[in-house]
Amino acid sequence: MTTHTVRIEPLGAEIECREDQTVLDAALREGIWLPHACTHGTCGTCKAQILEGDADLGDASPYALLESEREEGCALLCVACPRSDLVVEGEVDVEEGVDIHPVRDRAGQVAVAEDIAPDVRRVVITLDEPLAFNPGQYVLLDVPGGEQRPYSIASSPADGGRIELHIKRSEDGLCTDGWIFKSLTAGERVTLSGPYGQFSFRPLREEPVLLLAGGTGLAPMVSMLRHLVETGIEREVVLYHGVATQEDLYDAEWFETLQAEHDWFTYRPALSRDSWRGRSGRVPALLAEDYPRASGHVAYVCGSPAMVADTMKALMKARLFPRDIYREDFFDAADRAAGTHVVRSPLIRR
Template identity: 65%
Template sequence: MTETFTVTVEPLGTELTCRADQSVLDACLRNGVWLPHACTHGTCGTCKAEVLDGEVDFGDASPYALVDSDRDDGYALMCVATPKEDIVIEGDVELEEGIEIYPVRDFTGTIAILDEAAPNVKRMVIDLDEPMDFNPGQYVQLNMPDGDDRPYSIASSPSEPSRIELHIKRSEGGAATDGWIFKDLNAGDPISLSGPYGQFFFHPAKDKPLILLGSGTGLAPLKSILRHVAELDDEGEWEHEVVLFHGVATGDDLYEHEWLSEFADDREWFTYQPAVSREEFDGRQGRVPVLLTEDFPRAGGNSAYICGNPAMVEDTMKALMQARLFPRDIYREDFFDSA
């Protein structure tokens, strides 16, 4: 049997049990203790925390996300660090009003729909055997047959906790996308996953108009937020404008175009701005940060949610700040190619 250790999370002094082969982050999230995290694979550095007492195995931490001086100063990446003995870490944070912490759990389910949203994008709808609570914008990890896992954002609303929708981009030669999801899986197949993960989610306490900015399958978490906001509107609890910019390279990459166009036609508070950057398009052309600057020379007073490849997220972040939106009103999710 695998050895277990006690992890104490300061400043609240919360104690939990972590297996020797389990990441500290996983143990915390499964016990309802919130630690900042994003990629969960040792690359982004979001989960960096100080180990106040005891020793950890640093695991597969990227040398860019955890530099040598971090290690020397007693820091580790909690998503890949495993305990070698009882440890004390710094990190327990309180979330703002209106955000629930939903402990990570394992789920099984059946693929209800697996269809082509675009030539290189699959839409997977999974019927879960048990409902999963999550905040709009969070993601799940699909368990691959080889024991590895891959993160995908949930595109559906939390109001449908037993049926989740994912958007999966094919990565040429990728073991998960090209080899497994695009070739082996079919509707009706069983599937297992864990979740919910991530800190890119809708912040209900920010009672402001929304600017949603996505590239490629970065649309997925934004669609979840959009659906959630539409439900708030149906209940008379939403009174702001929402603009969605969705940037893709070619017209073929523009998925959910019809759904979003109709969604916008039916709602006067919602504007849909598709953007194609690398070919002629019967609509607006250009990258999302450029279109944003054209439409929002001043963006103060909004909340912005950005999701896409790191270059797009970085450029959009800069464009928003140049438009005088404070960083505290900007939420970002960098999508790395999960292959």
């Protein structure tokens, strides 16, 4: 396979990139940080300017990379592959305190594949070699047939040889309906790569923490909580977990035990459809009730793009600035086709 040299400005770093490899992949494997979130050409976070050379723009969503931006020489580096030597200019700033772990390929064996709620499975993979990652990051799981899907890691970075995922079934979804919920069982060999994403716990931020999760958006929060417990980092943390019904509320006992053992942690499960002994309503509405003013906090939001967008609005209404909010949108193929959730503000972090 032909390879090309890609120079990344303003760093001036040079990397080799194959014609069948994306520029983002080549950079992350060399330990060079470039901003990215979905790695599927959907969100626009990895947009960069191609200053010199030719690239195949790949499967970039027309909503995330507009025609006018293509004409101006922009590309989404998570799907763009070189066709000649390139010079690209991206935002390469690494936030202080955030470790950079080069992307690696890993193989492993499924140790656990269990239903933990209706249409939600916990999959634990024992890797042949450990993977280093920051709490909150995700892996790309290889789906039989050649495609990949992103899943957030719920396990602790201290135990990089064991990757836990929380996976929700998507109707007619290739990876979920077609594999994980159909035939995946303990003992099966799987491959994945990682870590990816910039949604991770920021150890240098000392403000009280709001963890706001919808459905399986809980997974990265679990990794962050495990990390806090294991490292003894002291933060006041409130976790909201929003689901539809009581049956959907998984791992509640674990959070209740954590709350009983640590006075820095508060667990606030919320049901949007059922009345029960606890709170009912959607996370953004409960947040607005509990925090008319949220300034002085740092918030991490993860779930479906609609849940994330509504929660962002509630947080900003409560006077939390975009610089104090980190988000992970669980985009899927339907969101990509609709193109309604591309984030255009550079102020909003992922």
